[in-house]
Amino acid sequence: MPETLLQTVDLVKSFPIRRGFFSQHHFRLVAVDRVNLTIRQGETLGLVGESGCGKSTLGLTIMQLYEPTSGSVIFDGQELTSMGGGEMQKKRRQMQMIFQDPLAALDPRMTVEEILREPMDIHRVGTVTERGTEVTRLLKVTGMPSDAALRFPTEFSGGQQQRIGIARALALQPKLLICDEPVSALDVSVQAQILNLLRDLQDQFGLTYLFISHNIAVTGFMSQRIGVMYLGQMVEIGPSQVIVRESRHPYTNALLKAVPEPEPKRKRLKRSLLGDVPSPIDRPSGCPFHPRCPIAEDRCQVEAPAMREIGRTMPWRVI
Amino acid sequence: MDELLLEINNLQTEFKLNQGTVHAVNGVSFKLNKGEVLGIVGESGCGKSVTALSVMRLIEAPGRIKAGEMLFHGEKGVTDLLKLSPTDMEQVRGNQMSMIFQDPMTSLNPVLTIGYQIMEPLKIHRKMAEEQAQATAVKLLERVGIPEAALRLKDYPHQFSGGMRQRVMVAMAVACSPRLLIADEPTTALDVTIQAQIIDLINELKDEFGTAVIIITHDLGVVAEIANQVSVMYAGYVVENGPVQQIFEAPRHPYTKALMGSIPRLHSWPERLTTIEGAPPSLTDRIVGCPFQPRCQFRIERCASENPGLMPIATGHTCACWVAGHE
Numbered sequence: 001m002p003e004t005l006l007q008t009v010d011l012v013k014s015f016p017i018r019r020g021f022f023s024q025h026h027f028r029l030v031a032v033d034r035v036n037l038t039i040r041q042g043e044t045l046g047l048v049g050e051s052g053c054g055k056s057t058l059g060l061t062i063m064q065l066y067e068p069t070s071g072s073v074i075f076d077g078q079e080l081t082s083m084g085g086g087e088m089q090k091k092r093r094q095m096q097m098i099f100q101d102p103l104a105a106l107d108p109r110m111t112v113e114e115i116l117r118e119p120m121d122i123h124r125v126g127t128v129t130e131r132g133t134e135v136t137r138l139l140k141v142t143g144m145p146s147d148a149a150l151r152f153p154t155e156f157s158g159g160q161q162q163r164i165g166i167a168r169a170l171a172l173q174p175k176l177l178i179c180d181e182p183v184s185a186l187d188v189s190v191q192a193q194i195l196n197l198l199r200d201l202q203d204q205f206g207l208t209y210l211f212i213s214h215n216i217a218v219t220g221f222m223s224q225r226i227g228v229m230y231l232g233q234m235v236e237i238g239p240s241q242v243i244v245r246e247s248r249h250p251y252t253n254a255l256l257k258a259v260p261e262p263e264p265k266r267k268r269l270k271r272s273l274l275g276d277v278p279s280p281i282d283r284p285s286g287c288p289f290h291p292r293c294p295i296a297e298d299r300c301q302v303e304a305p306a307m308r309e310i311g312r313t314m315p316w317r318v319i
Numbered sequence: 320m321d322e323l324l325l326e327i328n329n330l331q332t333e334f335k336l337n338q339g340t341v342h343a344v345n346g347v348s349f350k351l352n353k354g355e356v357l358g359i360v361g362e363s364g365c366g367k368s369v370t371a372l373s374v375m376r377l378i379e380a381p382g383r384i385k386a387g388e389m390l391f392h393g394e395k396g397v398t399d400l401l402k403l404s405p406t407d408m409e410q411v412r413g414n415q416m417s418m419i420f421q422d423p424m425t426s427l428n429p430v431l432t433i434g435y436q437i438m439e440p441l442k443i444h445r446k447m448a449e450e451q452a453q454a455t456a457v458k459l460l461e462r463v464g465i466p467e468a469a470l471r472l473k474d475y476p477h478q479f480s481g482g483m484r485q486r487v488m489v490a491m492a493v494a495c496s497p498r499l500l501i502a503d504e505p506t507t508a509l510d511v512t513i514q515a516q517i518i519d520l521i522n523e524l525k526d527e528f529g530t531a532v533i534i535i536t537h538d539l540g541v542v543a544e545i546a547n548q549v550s551v552m553y554a555g556y557v558v559e560n561g562p563v564q565q566i567f568e569a570p571r572h573p574y575t576k577a578l579m580g581s582i583p584r585l586h587s588w589p590e591r592l593t594t595i596e597g598a599p600p601s602l603t604d605r606i607v608g609c610p611f612q613p614r615c616q617f618r619i620e621r622c623a624s625e626n627p628g629l630m631p632i633a634t635g636h637t638c639a640c641w642v643a644g645h646e
């Protein structure tokens with residue numbers, strides 16, 4: 001079994017909220033609530049959930065771009081939460097991020113070459129000529145034309161911009177790549193190109209991915225294991241095949257049933273889930289899913305179920 | 320017996336910009352029967368939304384509908400929507416045909432109450448008095464699943480969640496029981512569980528009011544779910560047209576085939592997804608030959624010089640391809 005690259009233990013990220021200008025009451029929005037996960041070397045863990053479920057915040061908290069409120073993040077055997085700024089900066093070389101909107105993530109006034117060089121300049125990797133060669137190599141592995149180096153991000157299509165974002169993330173030869181909705185803004189045929197590219201790069205460089213997406217079909221294609229989040233909590237996590245074919249948590253079931261499939265014969269069962277996702281500020285008591293849950297019992301309103309293991313590898317959080 | 324509702328022939332819409340003329344829709348034709356659902360699919364920039372806006376006659380300068388015929392079988396017999404005066408068109412729009420947009424926040428007026436906005440078409444088209452319109456609005460809101468509808472009439476759009484706003488949009492759109500409902504990416508901005516609710520709602524209302532629906536989306540899953548007929552668009556052209564079952568299970572056009580292969584599915588994970596090399600053509604250039612030809616792996620000599628146009632390949636199934644059409 002390959003070794004664990006990343007582990008989070010009871011990771012919590014909450015934000016203080018003040019309602020009203022003079023309000024004395026301070027609320028806390030718990031965006032990530034006691035999340036435990038592990039990712040092994042070379043593996044892809046997919047993270048799915050609807051908007052506001054905390055999946056992006058979890059990614060940013062793992063990167064230490066948000067300071068965790070409590071809990072720990074262990075990367076490559078080292079605890080990140082207690083690290084100082086300088087040490088963390090060095091560590092961050094090994095963990096990089098790809099964002100949803102590539103154009104927003106790329107500086108429009110920098111050429112592609114400058115964008116790809118910047119991380120190497122900051123971390124003083126190699127000599128100046130070596131950095132130049134590296135830029136050419138990065139463009140090549142991400143399938144960009146070599147004359148792209150001197151052009152600006154806005155001159156490229158969305159798919160190519162995302163390739164530049166990926167090339168920049170690879171510039172420091174990271175071990176872990178956190179992909180936050182990397183294909184959500186792209187058309188399906190371009191999405192397919194980027195997904196294939198990410199898989200090729202993983203094989204080529206032995207990368208480990210945390211793949212965040214609201215699209216469970218895309219996540220299934222990319223990941224060996226899938227974690228499902230709802231209102232900041234991980235409700236179910238397990239091998240992709242198991243999650244998609246025999247998920248046990250009622251929320252995962254509802255999510256799967258809601259996905260419209262491109263097969264006219266396989267029509268969705270009607271009315272799987274009612275209502276909206278509750279606000280994370282007014283989080284329901286007990287199990288956060290109980291107001292929408294089709295199988296909720298009285299107990300669910302008071303007692304939050306703990307994650308427990310069922311079957312071989314699947315922890316499950318339900319009554 | 321299938322009763323024809325809308326017949327679009329050779330619709331062409333263009334936008335005159337400083338950089339040149341954008342040929343957004345290049346001779347689109349389709350037919351829609353009463354109570355049927357037509358799905359128009361394609362990637363960004365393929366002209367699907369412009370087609371919808373053209374049917375609603377909502378194209379504004381610098382755009383214009385250059386040619387075509389849009390025969391609408393309305394209350395007063397068959398009319399060519401393109402020949403109607405703007406005032407006559409206003410009698411049709413919002414009354415006999417209505418539209419739902421992608422982003423309900425930008426298409427609802429933020430400074431008017433929900434009640435006012437739902438009652439507006441009822442007062443204008445159905446000449447209802449305030450009280451009657453109000454009662455109808457409450458019924459409509461209840462019908463689309465807004466709890467405590469009577470109280471919420473006085474609320475403003477920002478007081479609703481995204482899914483609820485889209486429900487309000489649907490209520491407004493069906494207020495006058497239109498014959499045709501055009502939904503342009505109605506669920507794209509929504510989460511999947513909310514998307515499922517809105518699709519169910521559109522499906523129910525369609526059966527209830529006997530409304531025909533044109534649904535425009537890039538999501539093939541949504542189309543498979545709701546449509547009877549599918550038109551696949553590419554670079555302003557319809558490249559394939561047919562019953563949903565045939566389009567999904569036996570697509571004939573190389574573009575449709577590639578599109579189907581490029582979506583990850585829930586129940587089968589291939590090693591690789593199908594990709595299409597290259598990029599769609601620029602719409603400012605005049606396209607000679609088949610628009611998909613530069614990216615097509617099955618192209619023959621003829622494709623570069625002659626646009627195939629839609630040709631029948633099976634009952635109700637047409638495809639614009641020299642190769643697939645002559646298999």
